Amino acid sequence: MIGERPLGLVLLEMILLVLLGPLVTGIIQKIKARLQCRQGAGVVQPYRDLTKLLRKGTVQADTASAFFRFIPVLVLAATVAAGALVPVIRAGPPAVPLGDALLLLGLLALARFLTAIGALDAGGAFGGMGASREMTIAPLVEPVLMMVVFSTAIAAGTTELGALAAHHGTSSIVAWRAADFLGLAAMLLLLPAETGRIPVDNPDTHLELTMLHEGMLLEHSGPGLGCMVLASHMRQIVTLGLVAALFFPAGPADAAGAADLLLGAGVFAAKILVLATYLALVESSYAKLRLFRVPQYLGVGFVCALTALALRIL
Amino acid sequence: MVHTIIDDLGALLLFTMILIVAAGQIYRAIYAVAAQSLLIAIAGGVLARATGNVDLWVIAGVTLVVKATLLPWVLHWVVKRMNVRREVEPVIPVAATLALAVVIVVVSFQLSASLGPVRQAITGNALPVGITLTLTGVLVMATRKTALTQMVGLFASENGIFFTAMAVTRGMPLIIEIGVILDVILAALVMTIMVLRVRSTVDADIADLDRLKG
Numbered sequence: 001m002i003g004e005r006p007l008g009l010v011l012l013e014m015i016l017l018v019l020l021g022p023l024v025t026g027i028i029q030k031i032k033a034r035l036q037c038r039q040g041a042g043v044v045q046p047y048r049d050l051t052k053l054l055r056k057g058t059v060q061a062d063t064a065s066a067f068f069r070f071i072p073v074l075v076l077a078a079t080v081a082a083g084a085l086v087p088v089i090r091a092g093p094p095a096v097p098l099g100d101a102l103l104l105l106g107l108l109a110l111a112r113f114l115t116a117i118g119a120l121d122a123g124g125a126f127g128g129m130g131a132s133r134e135m136t137i138a139p140l141v142e143p144v145l146m147m148v149v150f151s152t153a154i155a156a157g158t159t160e161l162g163a164l165a166a167h168h169g170t171s172s173i174v175a176w177r178a179a180d181f182l183g184l185a186a187m188l189l190l191l192p193a194e195t196g197r198i199p200v201d202n203p204d205t206h207l208e209l210t211m212l213h214e215g216m217l218l219e220h221s222g223p224g225l226g227c228m229v230l231a232s233h234m235r236q237i238v239t240l241g242l243v244a245a246l247f248f249p250a251g252p253a254d255a256a257g258a259a260d261l262l263l264g265a266g267v268f269a270a271k272i273l274v275l276a277t278y279l280a281l282v283e284s285s286y287a288k289l290r291l292f293r294v295p296q297y298l299g300v301g302f303v304c305a306l307t308a309l310a311l312r313i314l
Numbered sequence: 315m316v317h318t319i320i321d322d323l324g325a326l327l328l329f330t331m332i333l334i335v336a337a338g339q340i341y342r343a344i345y346a347v348a349a350q351s352l353l354i355a356i357a358g359g360v361l362a363r364a365t366g367n368v369d370l371w372v373i374a375g376v377t378l379v380v381k382a383t384l385l386p387w388v389l390h391w392v393v394k395r396m397n398v399r400r401e402v403e404p405v406i407p408v409a410a411t412l413a414l415a416v417v418i419v420v421v422s423f424q425l426s427a428s429l430g431p432v433r434q435a436i437t438g439n440a441l442p443v444g445i446t447l448t449l450t451g452v453l454v455m456a457t458r459k460t461a462l463t464q465m466v467g468l469f470a471s472e473n474g475i476f477f478t479a480m481a482v483t484r485g486m487p488l489i490i491e492i493g494v495i496l497d498v499i500l501a502a503l504v505m506t507i508m509v510l511r512v513r514s515t516v517d518a519d520i521a522d523l524d525r526l527k528g
Contacts, residue, residue, distance in 0.1 A: 177322075178325035180325075299412045303332050303335075303336075307328050307329075
């Protein structure tokens with residue numbers, strides 16, 4: 001019933017995600033700037049930053065081991081591989097079995113782990129602090145993400161994201177079951193945590209003592225830092241793509257023509273744009289939470305996800 | 315169709331309940347309970363449309379006016395008037411309350427699943443959702459120190475009973491519903507006056523009234 005996605009399309013989608021990742025960050029920054037009555041940098045600013053970083057030389061801490069150099073590449077590779085598992089242009093399982101939503105979350109967790117290891121390896125105080133905080137938050141975020149995935153997967157009978165999206169079909173929100181509302185609520189609460197934004201993390205600063213992710217990047221420089229930054233752009237768009245695949249109807253499932261593919265791409269862009277606007281609005285209207293309040297905030301997401309699961313099963 | 319809408323509304327009701335439990339500030343709890351009452355009113359409207367019961371329309375309207383507008387406004391006014399601390403003061407940490415709320419959700423669903431044939435006759439998930447709201451409301455009342463947040467818990471609990479009654483009976487007799495609404499208004503007024511009087515005479519709150527005299 002559902003057309004499978006050929007491998008070429010899957011790879012094309014993955015490359016598309018890599019290329020569009022920085023743009024999403026740029027758009028969020030632009031919306032934030034506008035909300036603060038500033039002009040703001042252009043939406044292509046992240047691309048300029050990346051090309052600048054790739055041209056620079058690398059400086060490495062004396063205390064860092066040989067493994068430190070490979071960290072950025074490995075992180076980027078894990079995140080990009082996660083991108084291959086997200087359906088972008090059209091729904092349907094890939095023709096070659098690649099992996100499911102659990103693998104996606106696992107790859108993101110791997111990238112997070114490697115980032116933390118790198119930060120500890122360099123031996124800087126900030127890096128160590130950022131890593132320890134990140135590892136405190138991560139075990140609270142990842143199980144909840146998994147539960148949200150499960151609450152949707154139970155209805156579809158599969159954890160493969162393409163098939164999940166196809167199960168939702170092209171129908172609109174009318175087809176939502178009760179559990180979807182709670183699942184989406186949990187997901188929206190978790191989005192800032194997973195993408196490293198206020199109220200859990202602050203992406204704009206390298207100085208504040210409350211930062212998580214940025215603290216771990218301090219020891220990287222040049223192309224390595226470029227890889228890390230690109231990986232965090234990628235993680236953001238992959239997470240948004242995960243939400244889109246889980247909760248919003250995907251593009252046409254059995255499309256073959258170029259027009260249908262374009263339509264699918266447009267629909268995907270619209271969904272990502274809506275979610276990016278949501279992130280920008282949240283980031284502009286809330287203050288960063290105290291670190292010890294974060295577990296409570298994530299606890300709300302946990303309860304929502306668990307209730308969604310209860311609604312599905314019981 | 316009605317089943318799905320009531321189910322969806324039930325999920326949103328559970329979400330507002332979670333917000334009430336997790337609210338760190340009194341205002342947020344008040345807004346959440348107002349949203350909850352609004353959802354109850356919508357559920358009443360949906361059921362009224364489905365069953366053609368005119369009484370339900372009246373009840374939905376009264377709920378909208380009294381519980382979704384008037385009572386939150388009164389609570390809001392009292393918070394402003396009393397100049398109390400805006401933060402909710404829980405007896406046990408909010409995270410623990412959330413965990414208890416999860417237990418309540420699971421238990422209510424498990425219990426009503428065991429009812430089997432009875433549940434089939436009831437619209438959608440209304441019974442477990444109603445039980446959850448009622449018990450969680452009691453939980454909020456039991457775990458908060460200030461009278462105002464306890465009132466929020468009472469209203470949430472009352473919402474739960476109301477929702478269950480509406481969905482189970484497909485519209486109770488109008489006279490009972492009106493009686494319940496009047497009770498709630500009366501309770502709110504008495505508690506408001508109590509809170510204001512206690513505060514103006516001894517400058518204490520409910521948590522300080524823990525010793526019996528005589």
